[in-house]
Amino acid sequence: MVDVIPKHIKDVWDRWNIRGAVILSLTLQAILICFSPLRKRTPRRLLIVLVWSSYLLADWSANFAVGLISKNQGKDLKPGAPPQDKKLMALWAPFLLLHLGGPDTITAFALEDNALWLRHVFGLVFQAIAGVYVVLMSLPNSLWVIILLVFVSGTIKYLERTTALYSASLDKFRDSMIQAPDPGPNYAKLMEEYKAKKEARLPTKIILIDEPDKENRPKKLEHPSLASKKKKLLTHLAIAQYAYKFFNTFKGLVVNLIFSFRERDESLEIFENLEDPEEALRIIEIELGFLYDALFTKIAILHTGIGTFSRVFASGTLVAAFIIFHKKPNKGREFHGADVVVTYTLFGVGLVLDFISILLFLFSDWTCAAYSSLKDDPDERLSWKDRIFNWLLEFRKLRWKPQECHKKGAHKCTKEGQKPCIKEGADKKESGDKKEGGDKKEGADQCSLVHKHEVLTTRFFLRRWSGSINVFNFIAYATKADVERIHDARGSFRRYSWKIIAFPFEKLNLIIQRVFDRIVKLINDVHRWISHKVNALSREHPWARSTIYPIYFEFISRIPHFIKSVWDILSEFFDISDTLDMVHKTLFVHGEPMTKELWDFMFKELRNKSKYGDSPENAKRISLARGEWTLRENLPEDAEREKMVRYVTKVDYDQSLLMWHIATELCYQQHEKETIPEGYDEQRKHYSNREFSKIISDYMMYLLILQPGLMSEVAGIGKIRFRDTLAEADKFFQRRHIEDKRSVKIATINILDVESEIEPMGVKGDRSKSVLFDASRLAKDLAEMEKTQKKDKWEILSKVWVELLCYAACHCDSTAHVEQLSRGGELINFVWLLMAHFGLTDQFQINKGDARAKLIIGK
Structure with a gap:
């Protein structure tokens, strides 16, 4: 009988299966501890897949290895095998328990994993039983002290992981923040006293003393460290301390808790007094980092008294076990050489990984913030410990680099001898330069405004989030055009290497598409030719009509349709088409680096709105605004304003997003030299607002x-509306013969050329959800508004887009925000938390103070 698996392969497996499984488990632990912290810095799918597969395989490999070891303990020794090998392998079982405890850098891959904490409790019990069984089967064993020490260390690690999962499960996370029950004043006692006074005929009444309203309360909530804020910026340590303070306050957002007016006012006072918006960005990124650590790692558990002690004790027992094993004599004669090497590898790599965990623990933001306190006097000299913390945090500060935008604006020097553009590095041009499209005017020079923004360029290993804004443009996708980056923070190596890597895929995709189109065309041409011949033959010969005609038209000609039907069924069943469509869309996604100017703009917009959010009703009204607030605030009250407001109030949110996105792109591609404001500062603001609108618009589409x-x-109806609009765009581009030009500029010109005086729904009806020409009407109305109202449309557009982003941020499920932190983070996560700091959510009960009853006797 022939063996399916050859004997020599079976022999190799018998000799190396346990060793291989143990080494695999150790390798997976090394991958997790080294690569899992990186997933909060980048959304790269390759890294996420690596961490995900390692996370799933880690428990399986450890359990599998324990099973192999326990099975091996019951086997008879093979001839020539060292007699003590089973005793050494018994030492590996507690090592696998150590591996099941997992690294400190990841306990849960997704929030749902935290809900499985009870499964890990059972896992701990049964793994401990399996380990004890292996050890008992190996007795008497001279390594029992070493085994006991490693077993204690592994049990502690497993308990840490289980505790971290338990505390991060959403129910427990919510319970940990709910305050003790407050029964309020003793009603029964108060009424007894009231009744007694009344019976004694004493003039008695009960009044409620409310806590003073916000307007009447003395503003003592501002921390002293902000008292001299205008003179001195916050230190790196103070930034981390504020982040830790607000993390403990606002982590209830994850489980939708309600906050008091005190918490709202304290946060609002501090954020309103921040002179530099960058400080708010740094506070929020550290705060989001704390949130990630609390829900996905052991760090929150380890930064407690018990957690710190358990970690020191577990590491100490592992070091003691290694020293005893190393000093044990005659290891080479008692045990197999390969097994001794494997044991040393387990100890060595385990100690290195433990050392890395300790370093990450010591140099984390948690350590700096939790083991220090805010100074009452901002001028007080920092202690030596705080100076070390501040020095460590300085390495991870945000780093910015000025970078020119790829679009240069046409700047008019309206006064003779005006110098600002030259000081900023603009290149002087002759007036009337045809390239710039300028007309020669008396007393005016035309020059090219070199427009710069400060882009975020923090080093990868020092980041706390990805630092980029992914963008997706509808018209670029519809025309298959290459998208130009507004800012490109990549170095030359990354830029050119990406072009080299992407070029073959782009060409391959283009070749496949063209080959597929030609095959389809060839099949159609052949079908038409054969159909013509069969019809002609059938007309001439009756026998052909009864044989060839039905065979071809009833069977052969339907084969392509049958194949297409089968493909459609398989594609729908396995979700192939959606996956391919998603992969195709990602080819048109690129990352724009966060710019300091964009963050400043959003911060100031929300800070201005926070002045109107002094009541729950106003705060909710602001959070529900989808652009109407900006339009009503910035345009005079007339029919023109109401016409613009209808574009946000009379349409669904997803329809509004897609319509304003396409309109923004149509406006962006227009040549607008006639609408450029005069004055250097006004022009800088004009071009900044133009880019802010473009970036946020493409980001919202992404x-x-x-x-x-x-x-x-809005994901479901938004997808339908996107597909209908894309279908109309494809049909329109084909009719205009521009589908192969791959030019956004040409596409926008053709869209705007279409007469859109009558509303599209009045012509097409509402069966299609397309908004292509509704967006064209909006773009024309924006241009008309700019002419009649003398308002810069880009200022209006940028503010409308901030409102649309804020609406999405506060209407997104809080768990979705937290989940995104494990994939590099998004700008919307920062906006969500910034809105909470400014009190612009419906989770504050700011009008309800702590009223207390008081019994008054006498007139």
């Missing part, structure tokens, strides 16, 4: 189409 989890409220 969220709607490629991040449905963050846009769950």
Whole structure:
């Protein structure tokens, strides 16, 4: 009988299966501890897949290895095998328990894993039983002291992981923040006293003393460290301390808790007094980092008294076990050489990984913030410990680099001898330069405004989040055009290497598409030719009509349709078409680096709105605004304003997003030299608002189409509307013969050329959800508004887009925000938390103070 698996392969497996499984388990632990912290810095799918597969395989490999060891303990020794090998392998079982405890850098891959904490309790019990069984089977064993020490260390690690999962499960996370029950004043006792006074005929009444309203309360909530804020910026340590303080306050957002007016006012006072918006960005990124650590790692558990002690004790027992094993004599004669090497590898790599965990623990933001306190006097000299913390945090500060935008604006020097553009590095041009399209005017020079923004360029290993904004443009996708980056923070090596890597895929995709189109065309041409011949033959010969005609038209000609039907069924069943469509869309996604100017703009917009959010009703009204607040605030009250407001109030949110996105792109591609404001500062603001609108617009389209989890409220209908609009765009481009030009500029010109005086729904009806020409009407109305109202449309557009982003941020499920932190983080997560700091959510009961009853006797 022939063996399916050859004997020599079976022999190799018998000799190396346990060793291989143990080494695999150790390798997976090394991958997790080294690569899992990186997933909060980048959304790269390759890294996420690596961490995900290692996370799933880690428990399986450890359990599998324990099973092999326990099975091996019951086997008879093979001839020539060292007699003590089973005793050495018994030492490996507690090592696997140590591996099941997992690294400190990841306890849960997703939030759902935290809900499985009870499964890990059972896992701990049964793994401990398996380990004890292996050890008992190996007795008497001279390594029992070493085994006991490693077993204690592994049990502690497993308990840490289980505790971390338990405390991060959403129910327990919520319970940990709910305050003790407050029965209020003793009603029964108060009424007894009231009754007694009344019976004694004493003039008695009960009044409620409310806590003073916000307007009447003395503003003592501002921390002293902000008292001299205008003179001195916050230190790196103070930034981390504020982040830790607000993390403990606002982590209740994850489980939708309600906050008091005290918490709202304290946060609002501090954020309103921040002179530099960058400080708010740094506070929020550290705060989000704390949130990630609390829900996905052991760090929150380890930064407690018991957690710190258990970690020191577990590491100490592992070091003691290694020393005893190393000093044990005659290891080479008692045990197999390969097994001794494996044991040393387990100890060596385990100690290195433990050392890395300790370093990450010591140099984390948690350590700096939790083991220090805010100074009452901002001028007080920092202690030596705080100076070390501040020095460590300085390495991870945000780093910015000025970078020119790829679009240069046409700047008019309206006064003779005006110098600002030259000081900023603009290149002087002759007036009337045809390239710039300028007309020669008396007393005016035309020059090219070199427009710069400060882009975020923090080093990868020092980041706390990805630092980029992914963007997706509808018209670029519809025309298959290459998208130009507004800013490109990549170095030359990354830029050119990406072009080299992407070039073959782009060409291959283009070749496949063209080959497929030609095959389809060839099949259609052949079908028409054969059909013509069969019809002609059937007309001439009756026998052909009864044989060839039905065979071809009833069977052969339907084969392509049958193949297409089978493909459609398989594609729908296995979700192939959606996957391919998603992969195709990602080819048109690129990352724009966060710019300091964009963050400043959003911060100031929300800070201005926070002045109107002094009541729950106003705060909710602001959070529900989808652009109407900006339009009503910035345009005079007339029919023109109401016409613009209808574009946001009379349409659904997803329809508004897609329509304003296409309109923004149509406006962006227009040549607008006639609408450029005069004055250097006004022009800088004009071009900044133009770029802010473009970036936020493309970012919102990316969220709607490629991040449905963050846009769950409108993801379904948004996808349908996107597909209908894309179908109309494809049909329009084909009719205009521009589908192969791959030019966004040409596409926008053709769209705007279409007469759109009559509303599209009045012509097409509402069966299709397309908004292509509704967006064209909006773009024309914006241009008309700019002429009649003398308002810069880009200022209006940028503010409308901030409102649309804020609406999405506060209507996204809180768990979706937290889940995104494990994939590099998104700008919407920062906006969500910034809105909470400014009190612009409906989770504050700011009008309800702590009223107390008081019994008054006498007139």
